[in-house]
Amino acid sequence: MKRRINHVTVLGSGIMGSGIAAHFANIGVEVLMLDIVPSELTEAEQKKGLTKEDKAVRNRIATENLEKLKKSNPALLYSPKFAERIKVGNFDDDMQKIKNTDWIIEVVVERLDIKKSVYEKIEQYRKPGTLVSSNTSGIPIHMLTEGRSEDFKQYFAGTHFFNPVRYLPLLEIIPTKDTAPEIIDFYMNYGAKFLGKTTVLAKDTPAFIANRIGIFGIMNLFHNVKKLGLSVSAIDKLTGPVIGRPKSATFRTADVVGLDTLVHVAEGVHRSGIEIDKYKNQFVLPDFIEAMMKNQWLGSKTDGGFYKKVKDAEGKSLILELNLGTLEYEEQVKNSFPTLELTKTIEKPIDRFKVLINGKDKAGELYRSMLGALFAYVSDKVPEISDEIYKIDDAMRAGFGWENGPFEIWDAVGIAKGIELAKEAGYEVSDWAKKMTEKGETFYKVNDAGQKTFFDEKSNEYQSIPGQEAFIILDNIRKNKTLWSNSGSAIQDLEDGIINFEIRSKMNSLGGEVLDGLNRAIDLAEKEYDGLVIANQGANFSVGANLAMILMMAIDQDWDDLNMAIAYFQKTMMRVRYSSIPTVVAPHGLTLGGGCEITMHADRVVAAAETYIGLVEFGVGVIPGGGGSKELTLRTMKKLHKDDVKNNRLRDAFMNIAMGKVATSAYEAFDMDILQHGKDFVVVNKNRQIAEAKKVALLMAEQGYTKPIEQQVRVLGKEALGMFYVGTDQMLAGNFISEHDKKIADKLAYVMVGGKLSEPTMVSEQYLLNLERETFLQLCGERKTLERIQYMLQKGKALRN
Incomplete structure (x- = not known):
């Protein structure tokens, strides 16, 4: 039977809950987002004469989080109007509404007792056959279904989204032994096809896949940073875009995510006792992390973390970095490494690793140590956290924003070299990975049919990665x-x-x-x-x-x-x-x-x-010259209705270009x-x-x-041009634009109205293209336009001169 998802209920409206609600709204699903009833009135509610029984009070938590969602930056909704698809309520008054939902997603606080109490309520109202899942990242999935009905267990799984939900494509699906096979398939397929996620089937092991590998990598750096004698900003320079990872790199990522969140995952893995001695110590908190936790230096959510924003004597913002030895904030020092200079001509990060690991400076030392530990660790996690290596690579790309997964990087440096790096770092790779060197093989190959295959540790053969037909x-x-x-x-x-x-x-x-x-x-x-x-x-x-x-x-x-x-x-x-x-x-x-x-x-x-x-193009001092001005004019004029104010509709298109929207x-x-x-x-x-x-x-x-057939377009001529000139005069007089902005805007208007025609006229597309090209050339002769182009090339941002 085909399963359709038209309505989803999200239980919990915090950062993750509202993010999940937003993404379902993004794809056109109706969402009911519920949260707890507040225990006390706010001062504002008291002044309004509200009581604890008023709906506005009882729904306050979910309502406030929906408002935060609407204002989030970067936006979690594809369009602000999609917020209309989300309705709010509370656990006490609205839980009975889940009988009409298709999927219930629990995103409440990470405490087993609280989650179990929520599931008790779900079972009171849930219709048999309704999907139920949890976004937990720290509680074993099998523990969540203890005491639940057989039907509940059959349709239940962990669905672990990554924050921010819109932008990080990883969705880990973690079934239990009771989850029906067809339901596992549904979660996997729906996540990929409808939610646009990289869905990875994970085992019910501590921290699942991405966090298990990612937190190990971060903790390994935490333990080695003092030994390497590198500063916080130096580590971030070496572990960001240069190796195909996000700009936030290591320590900025910790500040954004929250140090407490990273510590929670690390401590959870350590407490589980699943790691053997050679890796267990990596999940013990270094002294400086314990001190930061004690001081509540948790990152962006507090006054500071590894970085701290302050004002200098002139009132300008300044970013300080934490000295991990003294635990004092200091000005950042510019870092340069000869090894990085050698990679400047290498465009793809995956091609840089062979150069980076041979560096003779501190950078090379870091890369050898970091990658050696990573290679040993991921080989050891097969088959514990995943039977297939491609799932680990998928999880790291989609969940942590790595351009290449660890096994892909290992292929890039060579399997034998990776084993050597692991030994240098004090580790041994697993036996199955060592055996690969006997064949001189790689972890991945592309077959003659153009499909990517991976080395399967179980069968000792290459297998095609499933789902490639799509x-x-x-x-x-x-x-x-x-x-x-x-x-x-x-x-x-x-x-x-x-x-x-x-x-x-x-x-x-x-x-x-x-x-x-x-x-x-x-x-x-x-x-x-x-x-x-x-x-x-x-x-x-x-x-x-x-x-x-x-x-x-x-x-x-x-x-x-x-x-x-x-x-x-x-x-x-x-x-x-x-x-x-x-x-x-x-x-x-x-x-x-x-x-x-x-x-x-x-x-x-x-x-x-x-x-x-x-x-x-306005940002570099010109107008669109490849048909953009023409095309937006054509589309606007074709869409005009009988009673439209033509100038106003054309003005909207004009403003989109003039503002570089x-x-x-x-x-x-x-x-x-x-x-x-x-x-x-x-x-x-x-x-x-x-x-x-x-x-x-x-x-x-x-x-x-x-x-x-080539089109004709009706342009408005001199009358509309006068309207635009009046508008740009007013903008200049109000100091909203510069003299050069006005010059560009006036020339854009000239093109979009068809020049100084005495009345509305039908013209060809080529007529507008000629005007567009002539205007583009004129603006390229302006000194201030050349300044804008040069500034963009040098600084990567627009100059308003």
């Missing part, structure tokens, strides 16, 4: 399916008549080599294939045009070449729109400027939910007209994106795709 992983097909490539792009055969164009330049910026590749891909698709997907699996889809190239041409005053380059970009975008084959774009992550323009010119868009998309999710992009209802759609699981885009392209081809 994905297209470009790294796996690159070897056998690449049809063409240049320095910035590649074309792959996705089979079934569909090809993929992949941007592969630095930060996926759009220069001549990318545009050449895209035109070649369209040519190839029109001649020999049925459709084209434009997608990549980098960190971001595209940060936009190659600013360095534009700056160089403008400084050299190569106006003819720059004009040709912009015209080529525009022509390429129009080919995306008006080719004879369906084009489907799959944006994700940062999709800015030119990346947004490619997206807007496709026949269809299959966007990842986590797509941050917008026309941001970026949608904070694909859903917000619909409100900005960057994505279009009824045409474009969103996938929550980014791993499925290319496969879904291929399906859309296939369907369009099979339905008989016909090349679109």
Whole structure:
């Protein structure tokens, strides 16, 4: 029988509970979020004359947490309006409502007695066959179902989300021996397909998978930091993006998560007694951690942790770091390591490890010690916490934000070298890992079918990672399916008549080599294939045009070449729109400027939910020059209704560009007209994106795709232009914008109204593209625009001059 989830009840409205509620609301599920009834009235409630029996009082905790959720930064909801899908209540008055829910998720305080009392209430009202799960991270799952009915046990499992729920994709599914196999399958499949999670089947062992490995790594660093003689900020420099881990690295992560949370997990593993002597000591708290706990230096939630924000004598904010020897806060000292300098030309973190472990400085010493301990530990945890190594790698990537899992890193340095590092660090890897060196094998291989396989310790053979049929992983097909490539792009055969164009330049910026590749891909698709997907699996889809190239041409005053380059970009975008084959774009992550323009010119868009998309050219002193200004004008004017105030509708589109507004999710992009209802759609699981885009392209081809007819657009002319000029004059007079901001805004308005036409007129797209290109060139001749471009290239942020 098919199981549908239309309504979820979340029991507990704290940080995790509200985060889980938000994510279910994100995917269109109705949510009831309950919490306890307050024991006392607040002063504000007393002044209003409320009593403990008033609904506003009884629901106060859940209501306040819903309000916090709405204001959270970064946002936990894909769109603020999705908060309407969440209703609140309390355990005493509203528990009977769970009889109409499809899934009950318990997220109450981490105490077994409290959880069991909540389950008693659930059993009073729960309809047989209703899913029940717990988000616990510290209590063994099997203990939670003691004394429960057989039906309850059959549908129960641990569903361990990671915080923040929207942004960390890991969902650990932890069944008990009583959980029905089909229910385990449901949790796994629903988490992946609907919630967009990396679902990992975990065993009921202390801290499960990700926290067990992650906390070991952090505690190992805690124990070695003094021995290595490195500061807090030095460790963070060495354990962040340079090795493919988040910017928060080690100690900033501890501050964000909360030192008490890390200690709770570490102490839980230590108390469990499951670790043998060689690892058990790693979960004992070092002296400086005990001192920090005593002083309540827990991180962001308190006055300070490993870092502390203060004001200097001039009132400016200053970040101090904790000296772990003296336990006093000091100014950060700039750290530099020769080993890191050797990796500056190596783009992918996975390719840096071979260099890093051979460093002759403190950095090299850290990497050898850290990785040696990690390799020994993960090999020892197979099969204790997982029978399959890929689950450990999946968990670390999805739960801790590592770009590569420990076994993938071990492959990168070589199995024999990893064993050597472990010995140097004072550990021995497990026998099964040692045996791998006899074959000279790696932990992972890609087979001839383009599927990733892993070494299975049980069978002593390579097995295919399950679930890959739902994905297209470009790294796996690159070897056998690449049809063409240049320095910035590649074309792959996705089979079934569909090809993929992949941007592969630095930060996926759009220069001549990318545009050449895209035109070649369209040519190839029109001649020999049925459709084209434009997608990549980098960190971001595209940060936009190659600013360095534009700056160089403008400084050299190569106006003819720059004009040709912009015209080529525009022509390429129009080919995306008006080719004879369906084009489907799959944006994700940062999709800015030119990346947004490619997206807007496709026949269809299959966007990842986590797509941050917008026309941001204003921030570097120009207007969108690749058809973005034209396209947003066209879309706005096409959507006008009979009674619309035309100037107001066009002003909204104008402001989106003039403010450099970026949608904070694909859903917000619909409100900005960057994505279009009824045409474009969103996938929550980014791993499925290319496969879904291929399906859309296939369907369009099979339905008989016909090349679109070029459009005419009605522009408003001088009357509307006057309105925009008045508006920018007022903004300047009020000191809301600079003189240069006004100049750019006025030129943008000139393009969007079609120039100084005496009355509303129908014009071609090319007419607007010509205006757009001329205006872009004019702005590139402005000194302040060049200053903005240079500042962006140097600082990575916008200059308002």
